[in-house]
Amino acid sequence: MAVKRAKTGAAFPRRRRVAGIINGTRLVVADNSGAREVMVVGVVGVKTRLRRVPFATVGDMVIVTVKKGNPELRGQISRAIIVRQKKPFKRPDGTWIAFEDNACVLVNPDGTPKGKEIRGPVAREAVERWPQIANMATIVI
Secondary structure (H helix, E strand, O other): OOOOOOOOOOOOOOOOOOOEEEEEEEEEOOEEOOOOEEEEEEEEOOOOOOOOOOOEEEOOEEEEEEEEOOOOOOOOEEEEEEEOOOEEOOOOOOEEEOOOOOOEEEEOOOOOOOOOOOOOOEOOHHHHHOOOHHHOOOEOO
């Protein structure tokens, strides 16, 4: 007979996250850093099973490459924080929210934004996690 083991780890399961952004997703840049469109090439801090595509959601930091924008920025690898996603996600209070586009803000590795302003709405999850973005955001949903 098999011996039962005590369950170890966290007392509560991790909150389920919606896979709204994956590798290869094109994002609109919502700030005035000079880039217009970027492509996700990695997600910071995600370790997954072999050959499983890592995903990110609103408020996560991702590694991107600039596809459209100023010639000096095009082709460069940078970090960005996702501020909007099209796929609906559920908040802890039970409400569902979705945006018109997938958008991000380019940042330095320490999380300070490269631009001076953010165009369009910003999700509350990104604002709570990154206070520097909260200072620049005009509309928080």
